[in-house]
Structure formats: structure tokens, C-alpha cells
Amino acid sequence: MSAPLSGPVLVLLDHHDDAVRPSVLELLTAARSFGAPVHGVWFGDGLEGALDALAGAGVEQVHRVGGLGDAAHLAAPAGDAVAEVATLARASALLVTSTFENKELATRVGVRTRAGVVVDADDVALEDGRVVAEKTVFAGTWTTRCVVTTPLAVVALKAGSIQAEPAPAPSTPQVVDVHVTPSGQGRVATLVERTERPASVRPELSEAQVVVAGGRGTNGDFSAVEELADVLGGAVGATRVATDEGWIGHDAQIGQTGVTVAPRLYIGAGISGAVHHRGGMQASGTIVAVNSDPESPIFEIADFGIVGDLFTVLPQAAAELRRLQG
Structure with missing residues (x-):
């Protein structure tokens, strides 16, 4: 002992x-x-x-x-x-x-x-x-x-x-x-102002058991990512490219210089799988990758890979989940 x-x-x-x-x-x-x-x-x-x-x-x-x-x-x-x-x-x-x-x-x-x-x-x-x-x-x-x-x-x-x-x-x-x-x-530091984040029904990214993340492949349109996340009761994440482009807030960034997540289910849509992003999500239980490029590095660590357009795959998945839910 x-x-x-x-x-x-x-x-x-x-x-x-x-x-x-x-x-x-x-x-x-x-x-x-x-x-x-x-x-x-x-x-x-x-x-x-x-x-x-x-x-x-x-x-x-x-x-x-x-x-x-x-x-x-x-x-x-x-x-x-x-x-x-x-x-x-x-x-x-x-x-x-x-x-x-x-x-x-x-x-x-x-x-x-x-x-x-x-x-x-x-x-x-x-x-x-x-x-x-x-x-x-x-x-x-x-x-x-x-x-x-x-x-x-x-x-x-x-x-x-x-x-x-x-x-x-x-x-x-x-x-x-x-x-x-x-x-x-x-x-030395003084708090000048503090603004509460608007209330959201989604769980905190760092605590979520399901994370749906979008990358460069979204071209700034996170609607399909958000729809699937809401159906699964999960959080929305993103790559550094997406946050740097201003498509989504920096608090959604997953990676070595962002939030580290370890959900039971991680779905990456339009994400190539760069090293700095993989370092923040590789501990996920099950990794699902959706990308139109079959050579994307994220497929090397994915448990399930789908080669296809995320704007087709994610809405279909959301619709099927809704059907199964009732």
C-alpha cells in the first residue's frame, strides 16, 4: 500500500x-x-x-x-x-x-x-x-x-x-x-471591468462529453457544426485558423495554444488535423473526422473517418439523430 x-x-x-x-x-x-x-x-x-x-x-x-x-x-x-x-x-x-x-x-x-x-x-x-x-x-x-x-x-x-x-x-x-x-x-493588476458571458444551453467546452469542432473547411459558416452539437447536447469547438479569421470566438479554440478537451465523443468537421490542434483533442474517447480531402492528417488518429462535404454529412447526421430521438 x-x-x-x-x-x-x-x-x-x-x-x-x-x-x-x-x-x-x-x-x-x-x-x-x-x-x-x-x-x-x-x-x-x-x-x-x-x-x-x-x-x-x-x-x-x-x-x-x-x-x-x-x-x-x-x-x-x-x-x-x-x-x-x-x-x-x-x-x-x-x-x-x-x-x-x-x-x-x-x-x-x-x-x-x-x-x-x-x-x-x-x-x-x-x-x-x-x-x-x-x-x-x-x-x-x-x-x-x-x-x-x-x-x-x-x-x-x-x-x-x-x-x-x-x-x-x-x-x-x-x-x-x-x-x-x-x-x-x-x-499590480487591477480589474477594470467584467462582463458576464451570455447564457448558453451548451456545456462548457472544457467540460463537455461531446464536442463538435469546425476548421478551415467551414469557410466561416458554423451553422452545420452548431446544429449537430445542439442535437448531441455538446459544445462547439474550432481550430486556430477559424478563430484567427474571426469566424468564431477565441474561447472556442482547441489546441496547444487553446483549450484542451477530452470528451467521450469528438467530431471534427473540415479540420485537417495540424499538430497544434491534435495536441488539444487527441485524448478524446472516440474521434470522428469529416473532411473532403482523404489525405488529411486527422484521419490518422480518427476512429471513424468520413470523406465528404461537411455541409452534406453533418445535416444528414443531425436529421437522422433527430429521427432516432423521437
Whole structure:
């Protein structure tokens, strides 16, 4: 049996509308596997509405951070706050969902605490008392195992990497209020304005179990991609070319310089399969490629390939799915 950790495992509790995001439940499942107490870090209000879900996930203590206001949305002060909580709790590990914001926060915590940091991990485990993170590199051509040797391990785990499961027995989370004053460096950046993203019925791209993505082959028309995504209850993604052309927002970009996804089903339409894009979606469970060019590199990694016009294939698929659904 692996040696236990000396301190608790902290999990950053990303939330929206007073509910934890689905990816957080995956992190809590991973945290419980370490055999150490599981603590959470919560920014802002609304914790009361999430306590039942956290209890079901086995969280023993929640550190509710106050004193930051809107600055909690900035990586520097938020990272300082998480670093302070990790120090006060004498945590041995910190798990966060691997998003743009959280990866920046993780590096901030690493600098403040001299912790070992691994981002975009596909899996995490405890071996001989050490946190070991697994991740793919070089556009998915290599799988690496990173052993963290520092007292605190910080791991940013890709959403969808772990199947979320409830705790064997619910806990009674203890809430500890932590008031944090940002350091001088943490106040260098100032939040001038914040605009909420318009509400959407589609799931978050990084958390979606189904992703339908479009590339250069769409020629800027994402209607067929969006239609199929909506029928499947999935998210819409894109390549860097599509976002650079302004056809769709940059928050939809999948790749090494965009969002990393690992859905159960990925459908790429009009996507050639360039290395930088493959690096952000190659961990998908089932990959379906639709492209009019049979020599496209994406067919090399696709489980199912369709050589055809996406504006013919995708609407036909959407129509057939609607028929099967009722």
C-alpha cells in the first residue's frame, strides 16, 4: 500500500450560480483516492447552496476566501490566496481543473510556495507517498509520468479525465472563513471591468462529453457544426485558423495554444488535423473526422473517418439523430 500524504489534499472549487462545476467533482474523486483528508477552496458567496454536493463528494473542510472582491477573478491575487490557504492547511497537494485561468493560478501558487507544478495532466495518483501525474506531450505522441518531489504538489487536471463518483459515505463539511489581503505583486493588476458571458444551453467546452469542432473547411459558416452539437447536447469547438479569421470566438479554440478537451465523443468537421490542434483533442474517447480531402492528417488518429462535404454529412447526421430521438 502506498505511503499516505502528510497533509490534506486541497481542491479549487470552481463554481457557477452557487453550484460546483462538474469538473470539480472529478477532482474530488481523484483527491479521495489519495487517502488523505479532502479540503476545498471557495471564492466568494453562494457556498451554502453547494454544501450538499460537497458533502456527497467527501469534502471535510471548505476554506471560504473573502476580502478579494472582484480581484478573485485575477490570477495573481487568487493565486496568492490559494497559496496562503495551502500553507495554513499544511496541504500536501492542490488539484485544479486545467483551464487558462487555473493554469496561471497554479504557476502563481508554485512560485509562492516553491511547489512542483504539472499542468494539463490526464491522470493523477499517489505512489510511495509521492504525487504522480500523467500527461501527453509533443502533440500526444509521448505519454509522460511526472513525479512531484516537493512537499506540495500542484496538479492541473484536464476536465473529463476522471469519472466522477460519490464518496462511500457523505461528510459534514466544516466551513473556515479566510480573509486575504493581496500582496504588493498581487495588486499590480487591477480589474477594470467584467462582463458576464451570455447564457448558453451548451456545456462548457472544457467540460463537455461531446464536442463538435469546425476548421478551415467551414469557410466561416458554423451553422452545420452548431446544429449537430445542439442535437448531441455538446459544445462547439474550432481550430486556430477559424478563430484567427474571426469566424468564431477565441474561447472556442482547441489546441496547444487553446483549450484542451477530452470528451467521450469528438467530431471534427473540415479540420485537417495540424499538430497544434491534435495536441488539444487527441485524448478524446472516440474521434470522428469529416473532411473532403482523404489525405488529411486527422484521419490518422480518427476512429471513424468520413470523406465528404461537411455541409452534406453533418445535416444528414443531425436529421437522422433527430429521427432516432423521437
